Amino acid sequence: MYIFEHAEDRNNLEKLTLAVLSHLPTAVLYVHDLSGECGTSPSDQFVIYKEIRERFSNHLWLDVVSKCDLLSDSPVFFITEDSNADDIELAKYRRMGPDGALRASVKTELGIDELKSRVHELLVTQLARIKNSNSNEDSLEVPR
Incomplete structure (x- = not known):
């Protein structure tokens, strides 16, 4: 299941995330877990990431690969995946x-x-973007 396919299948966290990204001036810190331990396969994470990245391409964005201490030279495949x-x-x-993703490990720091x-x-x-946007909106207001 991908996040944009079926709105009725989204959990509350997915719904809230999409609402925040759609309606608030946010920056995105996107965490990728390629270790296979999060319950979502790397290939599913890739598809979800691409969908979200494309939909919210105007947001400031920072990608982080977590648990990099667990990643070896060979990528993780779930049994249901075809490498x-x-x-x-x-x-x-x-x-x-x-x-450009930052690689991080809490375990090894x-x-x-x-x-x-x-x-x-x-x-x-x-914050600078928000302030700039607010000042531009203020200059467009018609005085009463």
């Missing part, structure tokens, strides 16, 4: 996540300081 069916983009995603710094930068940039 031969992967296209080049999916095969690359299974190994590294999306281009790898990438955590950079993650904190990048989240701070993301929030500062988003």
Whole structure:
């Protein structure tokens, strides 16, 4: 099941996430778990990610590959997946996540300081966007 296919199949968290992304000035911190431990296969995560990324492409975005300490050179496949069916983009995603993604591990603390710094930068940039948007809206108001 992918997040945009059937609105009636979405859980409350998915509904809330889509509402927030659709209606509030938000930045996105997207966490990818390619370890196979989250219950969603990397190939399903890839499809969901692409759908959300395309739909909300105007948002500021930070991709994080979590549990990178568990990732080896060989990508994770669920028993229901066919590794031969992967296209080049999916095969690359299974190994590294999306281009430019930060790799982090809470267990080993790898990438955590950079993650904190990048989240701070993301929030500062988003706040500036919001302030700029508000000042532009104020200048468009008709005086009474």
